[in-house]
Amino acid sequence: MSSSSAAKGKAPANGNAANLPNYELPWYSRYLISGGMPGIGKTTSIHCLAHQLLGDGYKEGVLELNASDERGIDVVRNKIKSFAQKKVTLPPGRHKIVILDEADSMTAGAQQALRRTMEIYANTTRFALACNMSNKIIEPIQSRCAILRYSKLRDQEVLKRLLEICEMEKVEYSNEGLEALIFTAEGDMRQAINNLQSTWSGFGFVSGDNVFKVCDQPHPITVQAMIRACLKGDIEGAMDKLDELWDQGYSAVDIVVTIFRVVKTFDEYVHL
Incomplete structure (x- = not known):
C-alpha cells in the first residue's frame, strides 16, 4: 500500500519498523477490495497487512469503519475526510489506511463521495474495502483497486x-x-x-x-x-x-x- 514514489534506502522512523519490507505497488494497486463470504478472514487479512506496513504507527495510522452501520454520505464527508486530512507520523514511504468493512452496504451516494475522496487524498491515504459481493461496489472504485476474491475455507x-x-x-x-x-x-x-x-x-x-x-x-x-x-x-x-x-x-x-x-x-x- 505504499506509493510508487516511496523513498528507498532511508532509515526507518523507529526501531520496530526497521525490519518492515519496502513494498512498492503500481498506481492501480494502491487500493484494495477483498471479497468473499462472511467469516473467512477478509478483514483480518487487511489488519495483518496494515500491522506489517505501519508497525508501531498502526494505532494512529488506521481508521476502521463498518459500512453496514455507518453507510451514509456524511460518514465519508466527515469521518473519512477528517482522518485523511490528519497528520500522522509513519515510517517512510507508508500511508494512512482506511479499512471499510461491509463496504457493499454503502449507499451509491456514499460510494461516489468515497471515490472522490480516494482521488483527492491519494498521496496520503490508502483504502482497503472488505465486502461479501464486490459487484455491489461501483465500477469507478473497482477500477482503482486490486480485487482479491476469497473462497470459503476447506x-x-x-x-x-x-x-x-x-x-x-x-x-x-x-x-x-x-x-x-x-x-x-x-x-x-x-x-x-x-x-x-x-x-x-x-x-x-x-x-x-x-x-x-x-x-x-x-x-x-x-x-x-x-x-x-x-x-x-x-x-x-x-x-x-x-x-x-x-x-x-x-x-x-x-x-x-x-x-x-x-x-x-x-x-x-x-x-x-
Whole structure:
C-alpha cells in the first residue's frame, strides 16, 4: 500500500519498523477490495497487512469503519475526510489506511463521495474495502483497486483451527462434535468458533447432539436416514423421519436446506 514514489534506502522512523519490507505497488494497486463470504478472514487479512506496513504507527495510522452501520454520505464527508486530512507520523514511504468493512452496504451516494475522496487524498491515504459481493461496489472504485476474491475455507482448515482452540481452552469434545461444528459452519470460521463457544458454555461438552441443539438445525443423521429410506422406496419410513423433524419444530426451509447439504456428502451421486 505504499506509493510508487516511496523513498528507498532511508532509515526507518523507529526501531520496530526497521525490519518492515519496502513494498512498492503500481498506481492501480494502491487500493484494495477483498471479497468473499462472511467469516473467512477478509478483514483480518487487511489488519495483518496494515500491522506489517505501519508497525508501531498502526494505532494512529488506521481508521476502521463498518459500512453496514455507518453507510451514509456524511460518514465519508466527515469521518473519512477528517482522518485523511490528519497528520500522522509513519515510517517512510507508508500511508494512512482506511479499512471499510461491509463496504457493499454503502449507499451509491456514499460510494461516489468515497471515490472522490480516494482521488483527492491519494498521496496520503490508502483504502482497503472488505465486502461479501464486490459487484455491489461501483465500477469507478473497482477500477482503482486490486480485487482479491476469497473462497470459503476447506473443512480441514476449519478443523485445524478448532483443534487448536480446544487444546488452548481445555475444551472437551468428541469427533462427532467437531464434525457437527464443521457441518454447521459451512466454511465460515467465525460461525464455527461462535458455535464452539456457545456449545461449550451451554453444555460443558462439545458433542454432535449438543452442537445441533445450539445451532437449532435439523440433525443431519435424521435427514440422512430419511433420504436413505427414500432411495430404498421406504416411503413410510421416510415420512416417519420427516414427522420427527416436524415435531421438533423445524420449518420446511430448514429441512430442505439440510437435505441439499447432506446429499452433497454422499459418496454416490444422488439426483433429487
